[in-house]
Amino acid sequence: MARQRHRRWLLSAVVLTVVAAVTTVAVRSADAATIVQGTWYNLVNVNSGKVMEVTGASTADGATVTQYSSNGCQCQQFRFESAGTGWWRIIARHSGKAVDLWEWNTADGAEYRQWPISSGNNQQFSVQNIGDNIQLINRHSGKALEVWEWSTANGARISQFTDLNGANQQWRLVVAGTTTPTNTNPSTSWPTKSxxxxxxxxxxxxxxxxxxxxxxxxxxxxxxxxxxxxxxxxxxxxxxxxxxxxxxxxxxxxxxxxxxxxxxxxxxxxxxxxxxxxxxxxxxxxxxxxxxxxxxxxxxxxxxxxxxxxxxxxxxxxxxxxxxxxxxxxxxxxxxxxxxxxxxxxxxxxxxxxxxxxxxxxxxxxxxxxxxxxxxxxxxxxxxxxxxxxxxxxxxxxxxxxxxxxx
Known part of the structure; x- marks a missing residue:
């Protein structure tokens, strides 16, 4: 596929420095200035223009993380929670669960799902600034969170791959709903007029x-x-x-x-x-x-x-x-x-x-x-x-x- 040919060309061009590059990814400190804790964000993929979401607004353990057109769903809103100096967990608003490198897989193409918050390194990321965008590097694998195969389709999976600085590995942080009143529980009692x-x-x-x-x-x-x-x-x-x-x-x-x-x-x-x-x-x-x-x-x-x-x-x-x-x-x-x-x-x-x-x-x-x-x-x-x-x-x-x- 075009993506794979592109990647093979890039990898061959930098074959003597791949190990050093991966090592650099692992030790770079996160740029905490990018993140405001307690703020809900849409993570917009630079390549596709679509946002990261938990599929179908599921609250289940193991629900897949994909991309979709922005539609205001709280399943498309995430906050960053500090996991220690330079590391961040990404928490889905609708479920309260963390974006998780599934089954601790270190392979290229391994998928992301949601899972209850833990201390695992597979739920931790460094945040790298690339111009006005960010890149998310998983602490466990040292690989970049991306939209698989440069897809622009709704439902395309969020996975990981060796850090190539591709647009599909870059994300824009867009503040979501900060001026919108918070949700309230429904009441079946009719209010009394003033x-x-x-x-x-x-x-x-x-x-x-x-x-x-x-x-x-x-x-x-x-x-x-x-x-x-x-x-x-x-x-x-x-x-x-x-x-x-x-x-x-x-x-x-x-x-x-x-x-x-x-x-x-x-x-x-x-x-x-x-x-x-x-x-x-x-x-x-x-x-x-x-x-x-x-x-x-x-x-x-x-x-x-x-x-x-x-x-x-x-x-x-x-x-x-x-x-x-x-x-x-x-x-x-x-x-x-x-x-x-x-x-x-x-x-x-x-x-x-x-x-x-x-x-x-x-x-x-x-x-x-x-x-x-x-x-x-x-x-x-x-x-x-x-x-x-x-x-x-x-x-x-x-x-x-x-x-x-x-x-």
Whole structure:
């Protein structure tokens, strides 16, 4: 293969210095100035532009470490934990487990998986600066962490190889979610309002609106008409929090770009609780809060990018999330659903596999029964999408049996 020919050429060119080079790798001190402890990072491969992740957001011991398009999943976020002077462990945010050189293998091509944190050298790395990028050298093997065979595909494995300074062995550290509120556990207890706020038309929000748990009411007719105005319109980057939305709620909240919806409660969804319209990529967050009585769906995703839903409670709904199946423009859309409670809800998420949508699920508690991931073939505007199946597949729908609890 091209990669192997490239490597053989490089190795022959430096045959007299290979041993010295490997020795140098083993003794170089890590550049701790690169790392901020306690910060969550996306590790972006310089060759592929994709991020390191634990496959399928698995929390299991031995789950593989691969690369995937960035989608906001906590399985793509890692922090560096000091393992002693000059050495670092890499800890996955969603599982709390370490990136581990599997079975202490020192061979080229040995894979990485996640494993509970230990004192083993196979979980320790030196961090080398290469311009604006870094390289990670395993303490046990002295070899570089890389994307195998220079792959640019989603799901390509993370492995090790002799240090050749290849772009597939270099990573960019991108701070992930440091300005995003932390996750909260879902509450099934409806909050008590602190007061009332009368609404006569759409409230436009830029920056942050903190409602102080006031009940905002009312707008629209409470029906399913898609022509209703939203109660709130959030500008790109805006945040709305601590709000109770009374019924009728019109078309809920419209996010024009990325947004954060924190601790917002819908008494009766009506049409949609929130619609995500932004087409500039990025991640919008729904953190905490809850919604009741959505005969169709709670969250509608018409734009692109990722919607991250965590700590949320939904009751008596058709779907918690739906990636639009027949909007004017077709996009790849991603959803990450973590730590939610669903009662009397038919479907957690519906996506369109022909457009490459993905849905990832962890810590889902279902009261009764629910389809976790419905798959459709999206259609042009004016046509209806076709239902083509449901369930985890490791391509579009990611979860395991341990991620779902039925009560």
């Amino acid at each position: 007061g009332d706020a009368s609404v006569s038309g759409t409230i436009k929000v830029s920056g942050t609106l903190d409602g102080g748990m006031k009940r905002y009411c009312c707008i629209g007719d409470g029906g399913q008409s898609e022509s209703q105005d939203p109660m709130f319109e959030l500008a790109n980057g805006a945040t709305i929090k601590n709000v109770i939305i009374g019924a009728p709620a019109g078309d809920g909240i419209h996010c024009l770009g990325t947004c954060t919806i924190q601790n917002v409660w819908w008494e009766d969804v009506g049409e949609d609780a929130a619609t995500f319209l932004g087409t500039g990529g990025g991640t919008s967050y729904v953190i905490g809060g809850g919604a009741k009585s959505a005969s169709d769906k709670v969250f509608q995703h018409n734009g692109n990018g990722t919607v991250n839903i965590s700590g949320f409670y939904v009751e008596n709904a058709g779907k918690l999330y739906r990636a639009c199946g027949n909007c004017t423009n077709s996009y790849q859309r991603n959803v990450v659903v973590d730590n939610i409670i669903a009662k009397s809800t038919k479907v957690i998420a519906g996506i369109n596999i022909n457009w490459g949508d993905t849905a990832r699920f962890t810590r889902i508690t279902v009261y009764g029964s629910a389809t976790i991931c419905d798959k459709y073939k999206g259609a042009p505007k004016g046509s209806e999408p076709t239902h083509v199946g449901s369930g985890a597949d490791g391509v579009n729908c990611f979860y395991s049996a341990s991620d779902i609890t039925y009560r």
